[in-house]
Amino acid sequence: MPEQPEVARAAAQLERLLVRRRIRTIELLHPSLRRRVTPSAVSRVRGRRVTAIERRGKHQLVLLEGGWRLHVHFRMSGDWAWGSSGDEPPRHTRALLRTDNGRWVALVDPRALSTLVVVPPDAPSPLPPLGPEADDPAFTIAYLAAALAGKRGSLKPALLDQRVLAGVGNIYAAEACWHARIDPRVRASSLGPRRLERLIAGIRLALHRGAESAAGYGEAAEDEFAAYGREGERCHRCPGTIRRIVQAGRSTYFCPRCQRP
DNA sequence: AGTAACCTGTGC
DNA sequence: GCACAGGTTACT
Numbered sequence: 001m002p003e004q005p006e007v008a009r010a011a012a013q014l015e016r017l018l019v020r021r022r023i024r025t026i027e028l029l030h031p032s033l034r035r036r037v038t039p040s041a042v043s044r045v046r047g048r049r050v051t052a053i054e055r056r057g058k059h060q061l062v063l064l065e066g067g068w069r070l071h072v073h074f075r076m077s078g079d080w081a082w083g084s085s086g087d088e089p090p091r092h093t094r095a096l097l098r099t100d101n102g103r104w105v106a107l108v109d110p111r112a113l114s115t116l117v118v119v120p121p122d123a124p125s126p127l128p129p130l131g132p133e134a135d136d137p138a139f140t141i142a143y144l145a146a147a148l149a150g151k152r153g154s155l156k157p158a159l160l161d162q163r164v165l166a167g168v169g170n171i172y173a174a175e176a177c178w179h180a181r182i183d184p185r186v187r188a189s190s191l192g193p194r195r196l197e198r199l200i201a202g203i204r205l206a207l208h209r210g211a212e213s214a215a216g217y218g219e220a221a222e223d224e225f226a227a228y229g230r231e232g233e234r235c236h237r238c239p240g241t242i243r244r245i246v247q248a249g250r251s252t253y254f255c256p257r258c259q260r261p
Numbered sequence: 262a263g264t265a266a267c268c269t270g271t272g273c
Numbered sequence: 274g275c276a277c278a279g280g281t282t283a284c285t
Contacts, residue, residue: 058280075280076268076269076280077280162281170278228279248262249264
């Protein structure tokens, strides 16, 4: 489920659930999480109060007293669930945080690719190099031109590079190209200012639409995509038919008729 | 740029 | 059975 809009929503939920609460226990229920978090790291976090939640791109940070942090990434299928002590955590719960108000927050992830890491106060930032957020005023035509200038490959895979832009994933990269009427196969470095401007607007529009449907995630969202997942269907704005291709191992959906090279 | 790896589930 | 899945990293 997670691209920027969904992660932003998840982080907002965490804020409501965890800030000012004390972490009573952390249970790691999948070996892949236990591999990355030692029992002693867990014990250092236990009992600490959560001071704030931060998000950068698709990354979430739980800030704790004393400068400790939890770094969480949902990857493909992670999400938060929560409940009261009497409630059973959902199937596929990979980590379970119990708080001092008798409630719990669960990291639920069918594919178990999500990561959760405990970061000590003196450790450097756990975040990889990330470009600006789409809504950052620093995300400009000039910036994007420079970020794409060194790229050899085609546009859509370049938009997935989190160093170019933080938070855009496979769905919204395709949607952004559709909104901007740009063929996702064009060389990333070939865009002039006019198309870069359309692309930036397209990225912001796609993420904004995503944020709207992230509120009521599910059935509705699927139909709200203009291109993603609509192979063989009619384009919403021209007589063309949406096509699916594979770029860098990922599906790309686009309209070959109105998305020009 | 492509491919495998990490994991598990779903749908044809 | 096989293809595919909204991510990222590390290899040819």
